[in-house]
Amino acid sequence: MAEIKLMKGNEALAEAAIRAGLQGYFGYPITPQSEVIEYLAVQEPKHDYVLIQAESELAAVNMLYGSSGAGARVMTTTSSPGFTLMQEGISYLACTELPCVLVNVVRGGPGLGTIQASQGDYFQAVKGGGHGDYHIIVLGPNSVQEMVDHIFLAFELADKYCNPVMLLADGAIGQMMEKVTLPEPIPYKPNKPWATTGKTPDRKRNILTSLFIESEEMEKRNLRLQEKFKKITQNEIQYEEYQTDDAEIIVVAFGLCSRISKRAVDIGRESGIKMGLFRPITLWPFPLKQLEEIASRKNVKFFISIEMNAGQMVEDVKLAVCGKKPVHFFGRLGGIVPTPDETFNAIKSKI
Amino acid sequence: MKKGYELIYKRPKTLLSKRMHYCPGCFHSTVHKMLMEVVEEMDIQEKTIGVCPVGCSVFAYDYLDVDMQEAAHGRAAAVATGIKRMLPDRIVFSYQGDGDLAAIGTAETIHACNRGENFTFIFINNGIYGMTGGQMAPTTLEGQKTTTSPYGRKPDTAGMPIKMAEIVSLFERVAYVERVSCNTPANARKTKRAIRKAFEFQMQGLGTTFIEVASNCPSGWKCTPEESLNWLKEHVFPYFPLGVFKEPAKEKV
Known part of the structure; x- marks a missing residue:
């Protein structure tokens, strides 16, 4: 049943992820979003998701890669300096076409910056912060309620397009408390025939890679990505x-x-x-x-x-x-x- | 089969019939075959998932007939962690070179071992960066010449070759560590046995298993395959000794 609660943005998004069928979370603590991993750590015994506090954001995003490739519904959250470290993995996730949800609760930069709210990572989010031609779908929540709603939407879009989807929040939305309606948990049954779950006799082996050494093959993958980005642009724009x-x-x-x-x-x-x-x-x-x-x-x-x-x-x-x-x-x-x-x-x- | 003849040697079914891109004399093809023989003999093809590195074996998935993921340079341990945690009943291995596992991916290697991630590292240590054309690796021997250590590796500026098998055997949750080689048929058989043991320990959930292969690189070392075997014996094994560094206690197995 849907529930009405007074919650912090970061905690609400963590709860929303659980209700959206989260199977794996990989993260590294950083202010102002550490409440996400803390909340998930407290809730862990009641659910059956995998939670790893990784040794770095670099490791976290690559655990996300492996687990998404294994067919799971997965998420990581971080704040600006951590998001920079994740760019390598995001470029690989985008090229390999692996669905996942990323959250950047943005703080002031550049450098170590400050822990207060900022929107300084807009370019990095929407123009593609890593190498190569790719886009990730970026949602900009403006309330605790939207932290929840956008998590559900993000998981849905990630699976629909086999693409990373991110929430570009900020330190204030992550930290503020507001009234929030939490939707009922949804049963999540992955249908990912491309996932590396073990080669059964009825199919060829599944290979997940972003390496196409022949230029023609690499161009083909790029054109396929661009076609997908066009479709996303036609179908998914939201504004108010x-x-x-x-x-x-x-x-x-x-x-x-x-x-x-x-x-x-x-x-x-x-x-x-x-x-x-x-x-x-x-x-x-x-x-x-x-x-x-x-x-x-x-x-x-x-x-x-x-x-x-x-x-x-x-x-x-x-x-x-x-x-x-x-x-x-x-x-x-x-x-x-x-x-x-x-x-x-x-x-x-x-x- | 001709009458009176017996088939005593063949390619395992799990190894695809594709011409390998590896240089003549390189151990990669030997280790690929050993690995796939183990998968066939243990009948675990449906349950095995591999992770490829960046390096000479970046295309391993072209030859190994199992599900595979290609990781970013150095991140194979994190990727394998993600796979194994989501699918704990599968057999997961990472196949990595020395640049991948012991330079750019050291943090991922060390922390996966410290957590005791229940997958198998297959670490090909040939002391050089083969794919990029023979640059110095973290495992290049003291005095060994490479394109980026043209006067020989100098410990004063480049440190000493890093001994990964010895390092990871210190972690409590690492179950099994062995350094092997493929310089003789006997050693190649030992490599196969080590891989099989590692997979068996993994299936029992004993913790991280780590097989280091003291390997060669005739092209990068600028010598013949035969000379590379001599170099292994004379220079590599004295610094990187073969043997078991850690094994599960008998009662656990």
Whole structure:
């Protein structure tokens, strides 16, 4: 039965993973997401998932590779510096086409950075942080409830496309407590004929590899991946619009910033400025066409991207708007979360 | 079969009939055959899953007729851990070279051994980076010339060759460690016996099993296959002695 609880974002996502049929979790503690592995460690005796505290994020992501290849529903979670270490494995997972869920509860960087909330890993998440041409599906939750909902969606998309899917959260969403509805656990029965479970006489051996030494074969694999990415772009884009119908100013924001920006839009509306919010929910694939359509509207004067970084998603907004309207940016850095008032003032200053 | 003749030697059914890419004289093909003979004799083809490394044996899955995963360089122990934990009743092995297991993947090797992950390492130690063209390995002998130690390995700057069998035998949860070679038919048979023992211990759930093969590399060592066997005897075995470093207590077996 569905349950209503008051929970921390990190714990809610861990509970959601269990309810979504988690079979293997591999991770390394790092602030601000260590509650995930701690929660799973406490719950472990009641369930039959495998949990390993790995020696590093590098090992964790490769355990994820092995276990996903063995046909299991698996997840890892980390925060920024750890996510950088995982890039090697993510590139291999993407090329080998292994389904898995990755969560980055982002903290401020670069370097060791800070442990407060940030969106500084947007580029790394959506442009492909590892080597080679690949994409992972990236979801941007903005509440504890969405940490739960997006975990279910992420497992589903991972299996549907045989591709890694990640949640790009942030330290604030990971740490904050909110009311959350936990759905009923779903029975998970993997159907993965490609998995390495042991060669039975009725089939050829299964080989999972990202090595194609002949250029023609490597190109073939690349084209297959690109075809899949096209399909994902056609089918899986999600976004949310708020007060955009008659808006003259379009505020674009994802994750935590979308909630701050929503309040800034309300402040604007209260003082008679026609503002609206466009919130990409899938950060890859990015809702380029939807933003392009809005940019073509006569009443729209300009766009402004609000982010907790030095201006990363704003590049995708510019790609979508394609010079049709001015695109501005406002952001705070280093783990600082902008307030609705300063966000509103920043937007107003562009009028 | 011609009348009066008896078939006494053949390729195991678990070894695919494909021409191998290995250099003449290299032990990889011998170890592949031993490994697949064990799989056939133990009748475990349906239960065996292997992990390939990055190195000369990166294409091992082209020859071994079992399910296999290709790991990133050095990560075979982590990948094998993931497989074995999800499928504990299967027989899992990683097949790795010295660069893979003892340089870039040392952390993964050490921690898998420390956790006592219940799979078998097959470690091919030939003291050189064969695939990339003969560079220095962590197991290259003192004074041995390679393309990146053209004046011979200098311990002052490169350290001494790393003794993995000795190191991993220190871990409590490692069940069985043996260093073998394939320089003579007798030693090749010992290699096969060691692999079989390792798989049997794995099936009993005794912990990590680790077979190090003191191997050769005629191409990388720039010598004939025969000379490489002499080099093994004269230089490699004195530093990397063959033998059993750890075995499960009798009552456990």
